[in-house]
Amino acid sequence: MKVITLLALAVFLVWTPPAIAKDPQPQFKSVEAKHFSRAEGVELSPAFSDYLYAELRAELTKAKLFGQVIGEDEVVDAADAPKSLVIVGTITEFKKGSVVKDALIGFGAGMRSLKVDANAARRSDQQNLTAIHVHVKVSPRWDEKVMARFAAKNIVKQLKDSLKSEAKAAS
């Protein structure tokens, strides 16, 4: 009896590690991030949009939620469209911040801030799957591109949480 139990345990141990190591099947075949537009009055350097776009793509790749992170305006097969996401967004607000306020007052006063609204929609029917609102605050001494990095991380984190909760609700 003991031998059988040990054999069963050995078989169990041999079979389970590959199952654990195997990456889960991505929920979506592909995702496309668009360059984010800017609301009126948002004064950021022209290179900021490119940098935010690059950071967002890098974070989407790291998230492993999607089979492929495709480029902007890339052709997608019609058969793959229902399993493809498109992320569009707008930079709604940017405050430069003040080094003087930050130094004299502190406690968050004079911080540089960025607000971004984004939507993730299914490519086939343009149905909105999730709405994302991100507010990033950094020191006014830091480069504005650091905000892009934090914003991209936040967007992908919110997207990941939303898609996971949706998948749980569906199952």
Add this chain to the structure above:
Amino acid sequence: MSFSRGGSLKWCVLIACALLTTKAQAEDPKPTPENTIHVQLAEPVKPQTFSRPLKFFLVDVVDRSGSAQPMMVFKPRGGIFLDHTPTEITRAGLEACLKSVDMLAKDRDSADFLLTLYLFNFGLSESSKMDFFGKVEFAVMLKNPKTAKSQQISASGTSIAGVAFRKKNLQKNVQEDIEHAFGDALRNLLRGVKLRDAVAALDGPADVPGIRAQPAGTATPTAIEKPPQTN
């Protein structure tokens, strides 16, 4: 305060050292086998399929970056250089992609479309200092030799890579970053909606009304300008 003979000699040596160091730092880094990287596509990008089999011929690749040292991609820490010019790398990459699916014409006469590529950016762009931001940006003039009509398509590729402290890792990261950005730009061109639409517009008969293509001559190489940054 008094200066002894030994003391003044020390001051002279110190000043001479300071001047020499400043001069050495002011000099631009030079390419050596140790600080030179080889950029190429890991694997060719598979172009999209068109309604009929098409052949493209790459006429020319023109550097419009305006950079005095196009092969130097990173200046600090002794510099990092490319082993070939960006135009040569771009030509080789694009031709390899077209060749991989038999879409590269042997000569101009056998081509359905002629491509002239204007390179605006190849290498690293300004980043947040916490990572490297690779960027490749170009415009392609697509011309139908039969109808003499042409249309411009822009494409760009970006990539983010982590910074490194060791020079060896730094070079590796920069190389990978540029390779990813380059692959991304070629993918943006060859699998993009813009190319599909341009081919659809130019591939039609010469006298079809409503074609947005420009007649040849209106888009001379000097008229090609860097596309405006997205705002």
